[in-house]
Amino acid sequence: MGLNRFLWAFFLVCGFAGAAGCGDGRPKLYTPVGVVRLDGKAVAGASVTLFPKAGGRTASGVTDGTGSFTLSTYAPHDGIAAGSYIAVVTKEDSEKSSAAEPGEDSSSPGLMGAMPRDMPSRSGLPKKYGTSQTSDLEVEVDGKLAEIMLDLKSDGAR
Numbered sequence: 001m002g003l004n005r006f007l008w009a010f011f012l013v014c015g016f017a018g019a020a021g022c023g024d025g026r027p028k029l030y031t032p033v034g035v036v037r038l039d040g041k042a043v044a045g046a047s048v049t050l051f052p053k054a055g056g057r058t059a060s061g062v063t064d065g066t067g068s069f070t071l072s073t074y075a076p077h078d079g080i081a082a083g084s085y086i087a088v089v090t091k092e093d094s095e096k097s098s099a100a101e102p103g104e105d106s107s108s109p110g111l112m113g114a115m116p117r118d119m120p121s122r123s124g125l126p127k128k129y130g131t132s133q134t135s136d137l138e139v140e141v142d143g144k145l146a147e148i149m150l151d152l153k154s155d156g157a158r
Contacts, residue, residue: 037067
């Protein structure tokens with residue numbers, strides 16, 4: 001009978017821990033749908049990264065043909081934690097980039113030869129939106145947010 005009491009107490013404690021949200025220590029995530037537009041037109045194939053202003057994990061996604069994206073923080077399409085974010089939007093050229101691949105020596109010339117890594121972008125997206133230091137795209141995530149609209153302007157102004 002002592003074992004039954006122990007098991008009962010064990011399951012009771014585990015149940016309370018689970019109900020309290022204990023476990024992985026991750027914040028609650030929300031799943032708003034995002035859209036990226038440049039001068040009112042959908043941007044396909046863009047990488048979107050949201051950087052939390054207060055520090056913490058970023059969330060990211062890639063736009064589809066309609067400019068829509070979903071965000072991933074810990075696992076694919078799991079969402080984003082509540083908070084204030086700066087959005088960064090980039091789009092790579094369709095040609096192979098000369099940037100080093102993970103595990104690749106960045107000094108090796110690669111397939112395209114030794115090319116400078118800071119070549120002008122041919123993606124059509126303004127450079128302003130390409131870093132968290134220069135982007136002025138701000139996003140506030142809470143439980144009520146259903147859609148994230150990222151309206152980019154070709155002149156970089158908002």
